[in-house]
Amino acid sequence: MPAERPTIVATSGGLVRRDRGGVDWAGTVHLAAGLARVPVGRAPRLTYLGTAAGDQRSWAAEVHAAGERAGFRTTVLDLFPMPSVEDPAGQLLASDVVWVGGGSVANLLAVWRVHGLGEAFRAAWEAGVVLGGVSAGSICWFEGGTTDSFGPVLRPVTDGLGLLPYGNGVHYDSEARRRPLVHELVASGVLGETHCSDDGVGLVYRGTELVEAVTEVPGKGAYVVRRGPEGVVETRVEPRDLRG
Template sequence: MPAERPTVVATSGGFRRAERGGLDLAGLVHHAVDRARVPAGRRPRLCWLGTAGGDQRARSADVHDAGWRAGVDVSVLDLFPMPSVGDVRAHLLAQDVVWVGGGSVVNLLAVWRAHGLEGPLREAWEAGVVLGGVSAGSICWYAGGTTDSYGPQLRAVTDGLGFLPYGNGVHYDSEERRRPLVHALVGDGTLGETHCTDDGVGLVYEGTELAEAVAEVPGRGAYVVRREAGGVVETRLEPRLLPPDGTWRRA
């Protein structure tokens, strides 16, 4: 069964270092699988898009292995040097979760648009495939956010896919320039209301409404930044702490 409503899980996390090397799926990816309502008796299907990192084969292999250990069937949609599947739309619609990795959100958006992915991704979202991702893979679903795609000095990106009509700030606690730039961009109107995550935190949207903040790491926060009459106001949201391996495995 697909998710009950179009769902996005936008994060600054999702993976952890595996005990014997490589990566394991962490709570935020497991939560995206939970949201997908996979039928009993079938392994979840997750499509990994590593476009923002240039479709690195080593990272794709790590994600594939992490899925295998967790009981998730991972497929990889590469766009370099050409799409790795014959029918991109059909492939995306056949997934339970589409998870997008980090890297350059500016390059990601350019390549996706060159290959016409915006329409199929929206169709998958509206059909109940859970869309998620980390960092660039979070910002892409919003109207815009802050990025280091152009260089070490952070800049605004304002041409996200816009499935979610907000700005997005990632790595809010670990990269000291993120918060002041978000406040400046909201203050001058470059970004509208902006939703931000500390590392290890995700924001869950049902349709375009923020449903909850969730975390795979205790003590971290999520934030809503708005421009009001008195200036820019930041409100902290306390996330719900997730189980490390999701609930679908215990269903």
């Protein structure tokens, strides 16, 4: 069964480091699998895209291992040097969850457009496949956000897929320039209303509505930044703790 409504889980999290090496999927990814309403007895089908980091094979191995430990049926969809499946759009539609890794959101968007994946992601989203990701894999679903894709000095990116009609600010508490740049971009109108996440926080959307924030890490927050008549206003959204 697909999600009840088009669903996106946009995060600054999703992975946790293991004590003896490697990574595990963290709470936001398990939440995405739950929102996909996978039938009892069937493993969630998760498709991972590492386009933003250049489809690193060593990282793909980590993703497969994390998926095995989580009980997911994992497919890594590479686009370098060519698509790793015959029908990328069909692979997205056949998934329960599509998760996009971090890296360069500018390069990710360019490569996806060459392969016509913008339309494919929209079709999957509208069909009830849960879309999600971290960092670049969060910003991509929005109209734009802040990025280091162009160099060490953060700059705006404004040509996201636009499934969600907002800006997106990731790593809001861990990189000093992120918050002030979001405020500057909203003040100037480069970005409209912008939704931001501290590290470890996810933003959950049904359709285009932000329905909740969730966190894998205590004390973290989410934020909505808007331009008002007297300047930029930032409102904290208290996240639900996924640890119970």
